[in-house]
Amino acid sequence: MAKTMLELRGVTREFTQGSETIYALRETNFSVKAGEFVAVIGPSGSGKSTFLTIAGGLRNPTRGTVTVNGVDITDLSKKQLSAIRLKHVGFILRASNLVPFLTLEKQLQLFDKVTGAKPNKKALNTLFDELGIQKLRKKYPSDLSGGERQRVAIAKVLYSQPSLILADEPTASLDTTKAFEVVELLARETRERGKATIMVTHDERLIGYCDKVYEMHDGVLTERKAHKKQKV
Numbered sequence: 019m020a021k022t023m024l025e026l027r028g029v030t031r032e033f034t035q036g037s038e039t040i041y042a043l044r045e046t047n048f049s050v051k052a053g054e055f056v057a058v059i060g061p062s063g064s065g066k067s068t069f070l071t072i073a074g075g076l077r078n079p080t081r082g083t084v085t086v087n088g089v090d091i092t093d094l095s096k097k098q099l100s101a102i103r104l105k106h107v108g109f110i111l112r113a114s115n116l117v118p119f120l121t122l123e124k125q126l127q128l129f130d131k132v133t134g135a136k137p138n139k140k141a142l143n144t145l146f147d148e149l150g151i152q153k154l155r156k157k158y159p160s161d162l163s164g165g166e167r168q169r170v171a172i173a174k175v176l177y178s179q180p181s182l183i184l185a186d187e188p189t190a191s192l193d194t195t196k197a198f199e200v201v202e203l204l205a206r207e208t209r210e211r212g213k214a215t216i217m218v219t220h221d222e223r224l225i226g227y228c229d230k231v232y233e234m235h236d237g238v239l240t241e242r243k244a245h246k247k248q249k250v
């Protein structure tokens with residue numbers, strides 16, 4: 019049996035704005051296992067990013083519990099949370115957080131600096147090849163197009179070998195061909211390395227690679243039962 023990498027139980031998130039309460043996420047039960055690639059689809063403002071940031075311990079739920087790789091993270095301190103994130107969670111966000119003064123290869127190796135690990139030259143090389151950014155390894159983020167920057171952000175996350183990958187619209191700035199390539203790579207990494215990956219997307223065309231699809235509407239997450247994986 020594959021290991022459960024993420025579990026949400028009764029997770030609710032409310033925001034208060036003046037006298038108004040916004041229910042961004044309602045009573046959510048969800049889990050994803052190692053080797054599973056899951057899509058979350060839904061309109062803007064439906065709660066997708068709230069769900070993803072709570073799943074990765076970037077934000078607290080109002081109620082409910084979140085378990086990452088067997089550890090209940092709900093009541094951890096900030097310091098404990100960042101240790102869990104560093105070890106287990108890789109976020110791919112739309113506004114990729116690249117360091118402006120580091121070349122792309124230094125960018126990836128930043129992870130080794132932080133953890134004290136030995137740089138893995140082979141893994142670095144493979145990722146640069148797979149993402150089509152080999153020629154860019156000595157360049158700086160400001161030299162790149164939006165799409166290239168997005169691929170570097172993905173390489174950076176994959177290089178850190180997280181057990182849980184949380185991607186918020188990872189293909190938003192890519193053309194169709196590149197978008198498919200990136201999703202295919204995420205699917206392959208997930209399957210071959212036993213990661214658990216959640217991808218938030220607007221794009222129905224990309225979900226053929228996913229094992230399961232969930233729909234988010236007004237903070238309510240439901241699994242789409244009719245979904246059939248098409249591509250392997």
Ligand SMILES: Nc1ncnc2c1ncn2[C@@H]1O[C@H](COP(=O)(O)OP(=O)(O)O)[C@@H](O)[C@H]1O
Nearest residue numbers: 033035040042061062063064065066067068069
């Ligand atoms: N920090 C915040 N303060 C107040 N309301 C927020 C905040 N973050 C999100 N929301 C509200 O929560 C709802 C869900 O937002 P979000 O999770 O960003 O949706 P999505 O990612 O699907 O577009 C929206 O109504 C949004 O306005």
Ligand SMILES: [Mg+2]
Nearest residue numbers: 066067068186
């Ligand atoms: Mg969002």
